[in-house]
Amino acid sequence: xxxxxxxxxxxxxxxxxxxxxxxxxxxxxxxxxxxxxxxxxxxxxxxxxxxxxxxxxxxxxxxxxxxxxxxxxxxxxxxxxxxxxxxxxxxxxxxxxxxxxxxxxxxxxxxxxxxxxxxxxxxxxxxxxxxxxxxxxxxxxxxxxxxxxxxxxxxxxxxxxxxxxxxxxxxxxxxxxxxxxxxxxxxxxxxxxxxxxxxxxxxxxxxxxxxxxxxxxxxxxxxxxxxxxxxxxxxxxxxxxxxxxxxxxxxxxxxxxxxxxxxxxxxxxxxxxxxxxxxxxxxxxxxxxxxxxxxxxxxxxxxxxxxxxxxxxxxxxxxxxxxxxxxxxxxxxxxxxxxxxxxxxxxxxxxxxxxxxxxxxxxxxxxxxxxxxxxxxxxxxxxxxxxxxxxxxxxxxxxxxxxxxxxxxxxxxxxxxxxxxxxxxxxxxxxxxxxxxxxxxxxxxxxxxxxxxxxxxxxxxxxxxxxxxxxxxxxxxxxxxxxxxxxxxxxxxxxxxxxxxxx
Amino acid sequence: xxxxxxxxxxxxxxxxxxxxxxxxxxxxxxxxxxxxxxxxxxxxxxxxxxxxxxxxxxxxxxxxxxxxxxxxxxxxxxxxxxxxxxxxxxxxxxxxxxxxxxxxxxxxxxxxxxxxxxxxxxxxxxxxxxxxxxxxxxxxxxxxxxxxxxxxxxxxxxxxxxxxxxxxxxxxxxxxxxxxxxxxxxxxxxxxxxxxxxxxxxxxxxxxxxxxxxxxxxxxxxxxxxxxxxxxxxxxxxxxxxxxxxxxxxxxxxxxxxxxxxxxxxxxxxxxxxxxxxxxxxxxxxxxxxxxxxxxxxxxxxxxxxxxxxxxxxxxxxxxxxxxxxxxxxxx
Numbered sequence: 001x002x003x004x005x006x007x008x009x010x011x012x013x014x015x016x017x018x019x020x021x022x023x024x025x026x027x028x029x030x031x032x033x034x035x036x037x038x039x040x041x042x043x044x045x046x047x048x049x050x051x052x053x054x055x056x057x058x059x060x061x062x063x064x065x066x067x068x069x070x071x072x073x074x075x076x077x078x079x080x081x082x083x084x085x086x087x088x089x090x091x092x093x094x095x096x097x098x099x100x101x102x103x104x105x106x107x108x109x110x111x112x113x114x115x116x117x118x119x120x121x122x123x124x125x126x127x128x129x130x131x132x133x134x135x136x137x138x139x140x141x142x143x144x145x146x147x148x149x150x151x152x153x154x155x156x157x158x159x160x161x162x163x164x165x166x167x168x169x170x171x172x173x174x175x176x177x178x179x180x181x182x183x184x185x186x187x188x189x190x191x192x193x194x195x196x197x198x199x200x201x202x203x204x205x206x207x208x209x210x211x212x213x214x215x216x217x218x219x220x221x222x223x224x225x226x227x228x229x230x231x232x233x234x235x236x237x238x239x240x241x242x243x244x245x246x247x248x249x250x251x252x253x254x255x256x257x258x259x260x261x262x263x264x265x266x267x268x269x270x271x272x273x274x275x276x277x278x279x280x281x282x283x284x285x286x287x288x289x290x291x292x293x294x295x296x297x298x299x300x301x302x303x304x305x306x307x308x309x310x311x312x313x314x315x316x317x318x319x320x321x322x323x324x325x326x327x328x329x330x331x332x333x334x335x336x337x338x339x340x341x342x343x344x345x346x347x348x349x350x351x352x353x354x355x356x357x358x359x360x361x362x363x364x365x366x367x368x369x370x371x372x373x374x375x376x377x378x379x380x381x382x383x384x385x386x387x388x389x390x391x392x393x394x395x396x397x398x399x400x401x402x403x404x405x406x407x408x409x410x411x412x413x414x415x416x417x418x419x420x421x422x423x424x425x426x427x428x429x430x431x432x433x434x435x436x437x438x439x440x441x442x443x444x445x446x447x448x449x450x451x452x453x454x455x456x457x458x459x460x461x462x463x464x465x466x467x468x469x470x471x472x473x474x475x476x477x478x479x480x481x482x483x484x485x486x487x488x489x490x491x492x493x494x495x496x497x498x499x500x501x502x503x
Numbered sequence: 504x505x506x507x508x509x510x511x512x513x514x515x516x517x518x519x520x521x522x523x524x525x526x527x528x529x530x531x532x533x534x535x536x537x538x539x540x541x542x543x544x545x546x547x548x549x550x551x552x553x554x555x556x557x558x559x560x561x562x563x564x565x566x567x568x569x570x571x572x573x574x575x576x577x578x579x580x581x582x583x584x585x586x587x588x589x590x591x592x593x594x595x596x597x598x599x600x601x602x603x604x605x606x607x608x609x610x611x612x613x614x615x616x617x618x619x620x621x622x623x624x625x626x627x628x629x630x631x632x633x634x635x636x637x638x639x640x641x642x643x644x645x646x647x648x649x650x651x652x653x654x655x656x657x658x659x660x661x662x663x664x665x666x667x668x669x670x671x672x673x674x675x676x677x678x679x680x681x682x683x684x685x686x687x688x689x690x691x692x693x694x695x696x697x698x699x700x701x702x703x704x705x706x707x708x709x710x711x712x713x714x715x716x717x718x719x720x721x722x723x724x725x726x727x728x729x730x731x732x733x734x735x736x737x738x739x740x741x742x743x744x745x746x747x748x749x750x751x752x753x754x755x756x757x758x759x760x761x762x763x764x765x766x767x768x769x770x771x772x773x774x775x776x777x778x779x780x781x782x783x784x785x786x787x788x789x790x791x792x793x794x795x796x797x798x799x800x801x802x803x804x805x806x807x808x809x810x811x812x813x814x815x816x817x818x819x820x821x822x823x824x825x826x827x828x829x830x831x832x833x834x835x
Contacts, residue, residue, distance in 0.1 A: 304704060325708065327706075328706045341698075343704070345693070346697065347760075348693055356694050356702070356707070357705050359687040359690055363685070367685040
């Protein structure tokens with residue numbers, strides 16, 4: 001055995017009612033390296049991390065730190081052993097200050113239990129300075145960006161003298177620039193001898209940062225190798241157990257007349273002079289940095305937020321969208337970027353979550369026709385390949401990818417003409433992504449249209465017929481398929497170029 | 504094996520409340536010979552009718568993420584108005600309608616504060632609780648209205664052995680079940696309470712749902728007011744104090760979740776009868792009335808802890824679950 005192994009797990013097994021989540025897992029992380037875990041949702045990565053962090057107990061198997069066997073009963077013990085976990089969904093109290101957050105659960109007190117705020121202030125200040133973070137100890141968390149808070153979590157881990165930091169999908173909600181900052185920090189941590197376990201679905205990123213890669217599938221480790229012995233294609237095929245011939249299965253669809261026309265859409269202080277159109281058979285992308293106003297335009301268009309002025313035409317007819325119902329009745333639906341907040345009704349069944357969009361289909365003649373309801377839902381699930389144990393299963397117990405497909409099923413039930421997808425593949429695995437792309441293809445081939453807002457340029461470039469780029473609340477560029485390039489999109493997105501200059 | 508344990512957990516979750524009710528019924532029957540008498544059972548039901556009707560209104564409100572603390576006071580106000588018009592020569596039907604109308608108006612004010620002005624339901628209905636009670640006392644100058652004549656038939660009469668309030672109770676129970684299971688509005692209640700923002704983004708008119716929920720609650724409260732005054736043969740401006748809490752207790756014990764989105768009509772009915780049976784058996788076996796209060800409180804705590812624990816179990820298994828093995832991949 002090599003001597004520089006920081007963390008090793010041996011023959012870990014864990015079952016949940018009905019499923020074997022982890023089957024005899026062996027896995028080791030070297031000191032001062034970045035070890036990336038990949039695998040589809042439900043492959044067992046998160047379960048293993050939760051065992052290492054003490055949230056779950058393994059059924060059998062052993063964990064070693066510095067080759068000494070340890071038992072981790074709870075996250076507090078994990079922390080004492082030098083293990084910190086940074087979760088995908090950052091939980092924080094918005095009204096809390098930076099210093100309170102840094103010392104949360106760890107406040108220095110005198111012997112009467114009085115907090116020594118002076119010490120807190122000074123230590124936080126020193127920490128922020130040492131890490132080159134520009135905000136003050138008294139800044140409120142609600143005034144920080146997701147990336148700032150993430151950085152804070154990292155320095156918190158560092159201040160706890162963590163030697164193993166687990167990061168679960170750390171880049172799922174931050175911008176490209178912030179990713180760069182994060183990677184810089186990870187490299188610094190590595191240099192200090194910290195071991196990092198990094199879970200991600202974003203394969204291009206993985207190869208930028210990884211030293212070693214371990215691929216999970218169905219609760220087992222399929223392969224674990226240094227990065228240079230692997231490439232993206234291999235990793236994908238290891239993950240899904242087959243070769244995906246094409247990550248973006250773009251198919252051409254005949255383009256027809258205008259389905260949606262948006263003229264001079266304004267919302268004071270949010271976006272201005274937004275003009276675009278979408279034709280039958282098109283997948284139209286919206287690119288831009290976080291905060292460029294893409295989601296805001298879509299929300300307003302869908303009737304969730306008010307519009308100050310502007311015209312919207314669907315199929316050449318002017319429509320007045322004041323609430324969501326107006327939009328739905330005109331054949332336009334939207335899948336929100338924030339599945340938990342605007343999508344699922346967590347404690348209700350997948351069946352109810354599906355038919356909620358069109359209750360008239362299952363409630364008529366004074367009663368609920370439950371057999372009809374079950375039938376249309378199961379047919380829709382079959383088409384969309386939703387995997388759920390039963391139709392009565394509570395939606396929160398499904399994986400992200402399947403939840404997303406249930407939400408798609410909900411809208412497909414309305415047989416819409418225009419489908420707005422805001423970050424449709426965020427946080428879901430390669431297999432489910434692929435299925436969602438296929439679905440978009442099938443959809444536009446029926447003479448309908450898709451608007452896709454995405455922060456992943458390869459996805460936009462791979463799937464779209466046209467891309468609009470937004471910057472600071474308005475559209476700054478429009479690109480046809482033959483003009484697509486990441487560089488050009490980024491230029492429009494950062495506002496260094498506008499379409500007027502080009503044409 | 505797995506199938507069986509799954510089956511059991513679903514079965515237990517769905518039917519445990521009815522099993523508890525049945526067991527309690529059997530235990531009570533053995534504990535005291537008077538319990539099973541027709542007289543006793545009709546009495547229990549008659550006493551339960553008023554608060555259980557309130558409980559159905561509360562159930563719908565809690566499912567949609569709200570609640571009504573004003574139920575007891577509005578009940579008294581509705582009852583007092585109804586009794587007053589009856590004493591002044593209105594027909595029984597008109598008197599009943601006046602009671603119901605009063606319930607509706609107070610609840611429209613509730614929902615105006617909640618849905619239109621975005622006041623938290625707890626505070627809005629708390630203010631209505633105080634206002635309605637004050638109005639009832641002001642209107643009657645604090646005096647009870649006595650001798651209601653034929654008005655008492657609604658609360659004291661029977662058809663065969665079945666007391667009339669119990670018939671109303673049964674009708675409202677069926678109505679609530681029907682609303683929750685067989686109407687778009689019912690399904691929307693669960694959606695609004697489960698995740699209001701998702702409900703809005705699904706095209707549900709959340710305002711309408713909330714208004715309707717309170718109007719229905721108003722009808723139930725108004726009707727309960729008529730039945731209550733009729734049973735005690737008086738218009739009591741100080742009557743039915745704290746009835747909302749008895750109603751909330753029934754809903755909670757019946758499995759309605761205060762985080763919204765979960766609850767059933769059957770559960771609430773069972774919850775009400777569990778409380779009713781317990782009170783009754785404690786009376787029959789001469790348990791000290793102060794002790795009774797303590798026990799009742801402890802049962803609420805028990806029900807809520809049970810609810811939270813079973814919910815936690817569910818979320819825990821959610822977190823680590825491997826929900827979907829990947830599909831059999833046939834494509835290349």
